[in-house]
Amino acid sequence: MALPSRAPRHPLVLRFAAPIGTARLRVPSQRSLRAALVLALAAAIGGALPGLTAGTAQAATASYTANCNTNLRATAQLSGTVVDILNAGGTMTADGTVTGDSWSVTCNGDHASNSWYKIVAVNGKSTSTLYGRSAVYAATGLFSAVDTTTPPPPTGPYMNGIDISHWQGSVDFAKVRGAGYRFVIAKTSEGIGYTDANWFKYRDGAKAQGLAVTGYHFARPDGNPTKPREEADWYVSQLQLQPGMLIPALDLERSGGLSTTALKAWVQAWLDEVYLKTGVRPMVYTSPSFWRTYLGDTSTFADQGYTVLWIAHWGVSKPSIPGNNWGGKGWTFWQYGGGPVPGISGNVDLDYYNGTDLTKVTFGANFSLSSAATLAAGGSVKQGQSASFGIGINRTFFTLPVSLSVSGLPAGTTATLSSTSTSGSSVTLSVTTSKSGTVTPTGTYTLKVTGTANGITRSTNVSLVVTDGIAPVAAAPTSKQYAISTLGSTSSPVKTVWSATDDKGVAGYTVQRMIGGGSWTTVDLSSASALSIAQSLTLGSAFQYRMRASDTNGNLSAWAYGPTFTGERKQQTSTSVKYSGTWKTVAATSASGGSQAYSTAKGASASFTFTGSSIAWVSTKGALRGYADVYVDGVLKATVNLLSSTYQAQRIVFAYNWSTNGTHTIKIVNKGTSGHSRVDIDAFIRLAQG
Numbered sequence: 001m002a003l004p005s006r007a008p009r010h011p012l013v014l015r016f017a018a019p020i021g022t023a024r025l026r027v028p029s030q031r032s033l034r035a036a037l038v039l040a041l042a043a044a045i046g047g048a049l050p051g052l053t054a055g056t057a058q059a060a061t062a063s064y065t066a067n068c069n070t071n072l073r074a075t076a077q078l079s080g081t082v083v084d085i086l087n088a089g090g091t092m093t094a095d096g097t098v099t100g101d102s103w104s105v106t107c108n109g110d111h112a113s114n115s116w117y118k119i120v121a122v123n124g125k126s127t128s129t130l131y132g133r134s135a136v137y138a139a140t141g142l143f144s145a146v147d148t149t150t151p152p153p154p155t156g157p158y159m160n161g162i163d164i165s166h167w168q169g170s171v172d173f174a175k176v177r178g179a180g181y182r183f184v185i186a187k188t189s190e191g192i193g194y195t196d197a198n199w200f201k202y203r204d205g206a207k208a209q210g211l212a213v214t215g216y217h218f219a220r221p222d223g224n225p226t227k228p229r230e231e232a233d234w235y236v237s238q239l240q241l242q243p244g245m246l247i248p249a250l251d252l253e254r255s256g257g258l259s260t261t262a263l264k265a266w267v268q269a270w271l272d273e274v275y276l277k278t279g280v281r282p283m284v285y286t287s288p289s290f291w292r293t294y295l296g297d298t299s300t301f302a303d304q305g306y307t308v309l310w311i312a313h314w315g316v317s318k319p320s321i322p323g324n325n326w327g328g329k330g331w332t333f334w335q336y337g338g339g340p341v342p343g344i345s346g347n348v349d350l351d352y353y354n355g356t357d358l359t360k361v362t363f364g365a366n367f368s369l370s371s372a373a374t375l376a377a378g379g380s381v382k383q384g385q386s387a388s389f390g391i392g393i394n395r396t397f398f399t400l401p402v403s404l405s406v407s408g409l410p411a412g413t414t415a416t417l418s419s420t421s422t423s424g425s426s427v428t429l430s431v432t433t434s435k436s437g438t439v440t441p442t443g444t445y446t447l448k449v450t451g452t453a454n455g456i457t458r459s460t461n462v463s464l465v466v467t468d469g470i471a472p473v474a475a476a477p478t479s480k481q482y483a484i485s486t487l488g489s490t491s492s493p494v495k496t497v498w499s500a501t502d503d504k505g506v507a508g509y510t511v512q513r514m515i516g517g518g519s520w521t522t523v524d525l526s527s528a529s530a531l532s533i534a535q536s537l538t539l540g541s542a543f544q545y546r547m548r549a550s551d552t553n554g555n556l557s558a559w560a561y562g563p564t565f566t567g568e569r570k571q572q573t574s575t576s577v578k579y580s581g582t583w584k585t586v587a588a589t590s591a592s593g594g595s596q597a598y599s600t601a602k603g604a605s606a607s608f609t610f611t612g613s614s615i616a617w618v619s620t621k622g623a624l625r626g627y628a629d630v631y632v633d634g635v636l637k638a639t640v641n642l643l644s645s646t647y648q649a650q651r652i653v654f655a656y657n658w659s660t661n662g663t664h665t666i667k668i669v670n671k672g673t674s675g676h677s678r679v680d681i682d683a684f685i686r687l688a689q690g
Helices: 033-045 127-131 173-178 199-208 228-239 260-278 288-294 322-328
Strands: 058-066 070-073 082-086 091-105 111-122 136-139 143-145 159-164 181-190 212-218 249-251 283-286 309-312 333-340 347-353 366-373 380-382 386-396 402-407 414-417 426-432 443-453 456-467 473-480 491-501 506-515 532-538 542-551 565-571 577-580 584-587 595-599 605-621 627-632 635-641 648-670 679-681 683-689
Touching (some): 082 127, 091 136, 173 181, 173 199, 181 199, 181 228, 181 347, 199 212, 212 228, 228 260, 249 260, 283 288, 283 333, 288 322, 366 443, 366 456, 426 443, 473 648, 491 506, 491 565, 565 605, 605 679, 635 648, 648 683
Parallel strands (some): 159 181, 181 212, 212 249, 249 283, 283 309, 309 333, 380 456
Antiparallel strands (some): 070 082, 070 136, 091 111, 159 347, 333 347, 366 386, 386 426, 402 443, 414 426, 443 456, 473 491, 542 565, 577 605, 584 595, 595 679, 605 648, 605 683, 627 635, 627 648
């Protein structure tokens, strides 16, 4: 079992920083090969070498950052006991320098000296607290002065966060959140069998304050070169990944001396095992130099879907991204430095998240769609009308906008969504059917509403029932005179007819009448489906009819208006009535106007020229009456038989109608029937529109 890394690490997730052990020593050229081997061995195992002593301290307290993983020794000697390893990126505070053994390193450039830092604090903790020593020592060439200025934030939107381990001790997460930090990545495990003492406390404390949180695994390919899956399994068992947590993280800072090919395989096996066990691809933490040096600057993992990079790059205005800009994906988290944070004692690693929405890196972030009709009749709508449906966006740790679309619309139907891309919890789907042009057919249709976001596609179905919404097509009422009917003293019988068509069937009609420009009144019909009505209308008054029809589904047509018309009576004595042949006028109380003209002569005729849309001939039927031919505009239209066993006065014996006004002539010609040759002209009734 590998021993846990004791020093807090800077980068978090899959961390690839400098080599694992001590900084690689380079012995000065004047030294013999043997001396070099001894010094290298001493550096590697931390063993004591005789004859090397610490020099005199030079006071100058300052903070520094480790450029690579660095041995912290009990003395300023290459043989000094290794007390701890300070990981690359870690910080320390030195109380000046001392003179010690000569050293030569190639960490962050070539350096050689005998100057050692006298270190009194590591990652914000005093060495007396950490190690029970007033100071520890490390070669000055392994460090860079801490840049106390904060690098500029990313140019786009971002969020602030921290990464921590048990070295930070007690953390007041309420103060952390109050200072504007929104996520925490804490150490979970290391190697096989080690769990950070504060992991569960940090996880629960951060969650309680509404901070996004996950844990990282400090990889030990040095201690477990053949057991990457076992390390992954241990990590998963301790991480206890829960929905709402950030995705898992691999912190790889040690190469373990593995070749580039072997280390790639180690990392591949670890990542794939965590993916297999959790169903989510972990993020990778690295520094640019480590990735390029020990992983061959590969983009393989990003290309395989491990797209979340946590880059550790301090003191720069923007990070350098290895692996071909991480497969073109860029960085997601950036550990840009360290500094104080309210609620935490000492300095702590500081991070940016590239964006303002953590959904993409949240485990279990998901959404679903649901639907419900917001109109009566369970989602049914008539042709030509609109239906509304509520589309619910049910979110689980998911705050990204969801893009919505609808499919499956029947012909002639249009649909709109109140928002096609929304961060809310619901939208309204409005569907409008058509009853003209491209008519929406009646029937039941399944509409599919699809939402997409963050590579997730979800859908819900809406049942749209389209019912008949097309009203009957109503024809304008027409009013006409008809035979055989009887003229009144001041009125004349008029029949008004109407019709309508509907593919589902006409159920009934409503007919209204207006007299003299007054109000409309409903006319009583013999039945709802009656197609005509006969009424005696006052002569000299203007009449108009209108009608609307309803079908079996309750659809009402628009009102269809007939023309306004007025009836006028012309007595047989009118100068506009022209006679030819022998005619006599006889008084008759039963006749219209008290008299009528008659003729018994064959070929005798009476004609009347008028302007109007309807004409009627009023005559008397009875014994001795004969036959007459009726011509309209010179065309024989009928032969009228006036013979009757009973006396019938003021009878409309012939009528003819047009759709519009026109100038016409009606002519009555006596046929001179033997034995009953009398033909009477009592009056003419014309209807004129307008």
